[in-house]
Amino acid sequence: MAAPTDMPDNFYENAKNYWSKIPATVEGMLGGFSEISFIDIHGSKQFLQPFLTMKEQIVTGNKGRVGRSRAVDCGAGIGRITKQLLVPFFDSVDMVEVNPAFLAEAPVYMGDAAKRVGNFICTGLQEFTPEPGSYDVIWCQWVLGHLTDADLVAFLQRCRAGLREHGIIVVKDNMGSSAASVFDADDSSFTRPRDAYMECMHRAGLRILKEEKQRRFPKEIYEVRMFALQ
Ligand SMILES: C[S@@+](CC[C@H](N)C(=O)[O-])C[C@H]1O[C@@H](n2cnc3c(N)ncnc32)[C@H](O)[C@@H]1O
Numbered sequence: 001m002a003a004p005t006d007m008p009d010n011f012y013e014n015a016k017n018y019w020s021k022i023p024a025t026v027e028g029m030l031g032g033f034s035e036i037s038f039i040d041i042h043g044s045k046q047f048l049q050p051f052l053t054m055k056e057q058i059v060t061g062n063k064g065r066v067g068r069s070r071a072v073d074c075g076a077g078i079g080r081i082t083k084q085l086l087v088p089f090f091d092s093v094d095m096v097e098v099n100p101a102f103l104a105e106a107p108v109y110m111g112d113a114a115k116r117v118g119n120f121i122c123t124g125l126q127e128f129t130p131e132p133g134s135y136d137v138i139w140c141q142w143v144l145g146h147l148t149d150a151d152l153v154a155f156l157q158r159c160r161a162g163l164r165e166h167g168i169i170v171v172k173d174n175m176g177s178s179a180a181s182v183f184d185a186d187d188s189s190f191t192r193p194r195d196a197y198m199e200c201m202h203r204a205g206l207r208i209l210k211e212e213k214q215r216r217f218p219k220e221i222y223e224v225r226m227f228a229l230q
Contacts, residue, residue, distance in 0.1 A: 012124055014188035015146045016098055024105035029077040029142075036217055040224075041084045043214045044172065047226045048137070051168060051210075052089060062209055062230065064166040067136040070118070072096060072162075074125055075143025079106040083113040086139060092118040094135075096128050126151040130162025138162060141172040145189035149181075149200055156204035156229075168209065169229040171197065174222035194225065201229055 008014060027034040051066040069091050073082045076095035086093045093116060097103050100122050107114040121128065126147055130138065138159045144152055159169045176182055176191035183190055192200075201208065206229040214224040 008185075008188075011148065011188055012126060012146075014185075016124075018187045019099045020101065022099075024078050024102050024109070026078070026080055026109075029080050033218070033221065036221075037080060037084075039216050040214065041081070043212075043216075044081070044085050044141075044170075044226070047210070047212055047228070048085070048089070048170065051228065062166060062168070066166050066168055067164055069164070070094070070135050071137040071139060072130060072135050074128070074138060074140040075146070076106070077102045078109045079114070079117070080109075081139060081141060082106075082117065083110045086137070087113040087116045090116075090136065092116060094119040094121060096121045096123060096125065098122070098124045125155050128155070129158045132161045133164055135162050136164050136167045138167070138169045139172075140170065142174070144171060144173055144197075145191055146187075148190075149196075152200045153203045156201060156206060160204065160206060160230075163230070167230070169206065170226060171201070171229065172214070172224065172226045173197070175225050176222065191222065197225075197227070201227065206230065 022028040026037055030037060052068060054065055068089055071086045071090040072094040073086055074096050076082055076097045079095055082093050082095055095106060095117055103120045103122055125143065147155060174191055176193045178193060181190040181192045181196050208227055209230055210228040212226045214226065217224055
């Protein structure tokens with residue numbers, strides 16, 4: 001899958017510039033759709049929770065229960081997901097985010113939940129290497145469009161090595177409706193169709209344990225899907 005020819009050299013810099021102008025609010029994180037945050041978090045909880053109990057092993061073939069020690073929120077923004085989804089489930093959560101202003105706002109937005117953040121890591125995912133064997137869950141939501149295909153595959157491979165025993169990577173993102181990935185010069189990102197995501201996951205050597213469509217989102221936004229990978 002070749003990257004579109006109109007993709008600029010300063011792909012990562014342009015995205016960073018775009019996000020530096022976005023307010024450090026839930027509204028900013030969700031492109032003006034803050035009202036979907038509750039449904040989004042609820043859908044994520046329903047998707048994740050069975051992996052933390054014995055139940056899901058039967059369905060997915062995961063050989064054991066996903067641990068609850070440590071998670072990482074990739075492209076974390078101000079910590080919307082860290083605060084509402086990950087902190088309630090995990091002892092410690094790391095946040096990886098390219099925009100320093102979002103990480104600076106995180107303790108304010110998160111309040112007490114910020115005490116459970118282990119590391120605030122200010123870097124692009126294209127440069128982030130999880131410590132091998134360190135995370136029970138690596139959560140990647142609404143950020144992977146900011147990586148090129150080659151960087152996405154390499155990132156997923158590093159994530160795979162970063163999992164603890166029985167750990168999972170979760171990808172939750174927009175699924176484009178065109179046959180090919182579409183580049184958006186405005187925020188310097190790709191909207192990938194499901195097939196393009198599947199190809200990258202496959203190339204990274206990952207297997208899909210579970211896939212689900214997020215329900216009850218407004219009709220005018222992209223279809224959103226969740227994948228649990230190992
Ligand atoms: C649409 S927001 C989603 C934030 C968060 N995942 C959520 O759902 O609330 C995308 C986030 O990805 C961050 N981002 C963009 N490019 C990135 C990159 N290459 N590496 C890490 N984070 C990036 C942005 O700064 C922004 O915080």
